[in-house]
Amino acid sequence: MDFSFSPELKMWREAVHDFAAKEIKPFAAEYNEREETMWPALQKGGEQLGLLGMSVPEAYGGSAVDPLAFAVAIEELGWADGGTALVVAAHNGLGCAPIVMFGNEEQKKRFLPRVTGGQPGRLAALALTEPDAGSDLKGVKTHAELEGDHWVINGSKMWITNSGDADYIVTLVRTSPERSSHSLSLIVVPTGTPGLHVGPPEKKMGLGTTHSHAITYENVRVPRENLLGEVGQGMYQTLQVLDGGRISIGALALGIAQAAFEEAVAYAKQRITFGKPLSARQAIQFMLADMATEIHAARLMVYHAAWLKAQGKPFTHAAAMAKLFASEMAERVTRNAIQIHGGYGYSREYPVERMYRDTRLMTIGEGTSEIQRLVIARRVVSSMAGLF
């Protein structure tokens, strides 16, 4: 068993880290305060590192990094700014991945090269969640009917990340009335299509540099050939896409936790109470030791899930475990980072306050912690031997 990174992966981590340290982290506070997307960083990251095409093959304008390099990049971006990391993770893992995985040659050529540069209006989004259906996607009501050569889509979606700046929105629709795994399909909806209305950004708790919107579809007509794969495969396709997305949410949570931990260590070394720095107090040292240990455990789990994916091995359960553990770990770490900062930790002047708010989404988006436990438990209680 070899836990070391290849020289290429080391260089990649350094390149993304240096970029994030220079182009993202110093501006994170002001952009989050203004709730503004970091377009300059997204554009530079697109041009210099191919960050907006990480899940896209080179033939369609992407940079096609492997799943471990992808996880490492999202971790580094999360370390610099959770919201910007989420823009990149959702764009690649949710918006581009369904077309890469299930699109035909014509669809890949038509949709992917337009969205790999990181320009405003050229992101990709995936619309699954609805006002009455999130965890339980079989309850999706947005429906598509075939009329001649077009799908006509009606319904509404909630919380769709990147949709306000998207070139297209891959949309999960009902193509048959019964409540079964075979009644849903994925259809690519270009954002200029008449009848597609994207609402204002939702007012969120954190992640100010990423935006999520409600969407309504009013007789939205898209060509028949915008369907991904076969009719009725949407649920199956979505679950596969979410498996990959869960590794990146785990990586994102890991990056935020790492950043909060670094802030906590630095603060504990310089803050003097009762004549000694906080870092000399065992109570604080134990908190830092627990943080370091949990971050390390989460990192191993996230990298392991990404490695399984890269090897073409089953990774559903490893991804669910990595997301579950990393996202809940990041809540504990950011919470304790605030604790170590005392009153300053509660102030917007210090970044740990933002990290605590940002990380709160990670146990909710792309499958809540409860849904991850369902996925893991199903496997644990089934008769299949071994988890990996």
Ligand SMILES: Cc1cc2nc3c(=O)[nH]c(=O)nc-3n(C[C@H](O)[C@H](O)[C@H](O)COP(=O)(O)OP(=O)(O)OC[C@H]3O[C@@H](n4cnc5c(N)ncnc54)[C@H](O)[C@@H]3O)c2cc1C
């Ligand atoms: C900032 C943000 C960005 C998002 N981006 C996107 C996006 O890009 N695309 C998209 O499609 N969606 C997106 N979402 C939606 C997100 O994926 C859903 O919020 C999430 O899947 C949970 O669904 P829900 O909100 O409907 O909660 P519900 O499904 O109503 O669940 C509510 C609570 O009940 C629990 N629960 C539900 N079922 C069970 C059960 N069987 N057993 C035990 N507990 C259960 C859940 O874990 C949760 O705690 C985003 C959400 C946010 C907040």
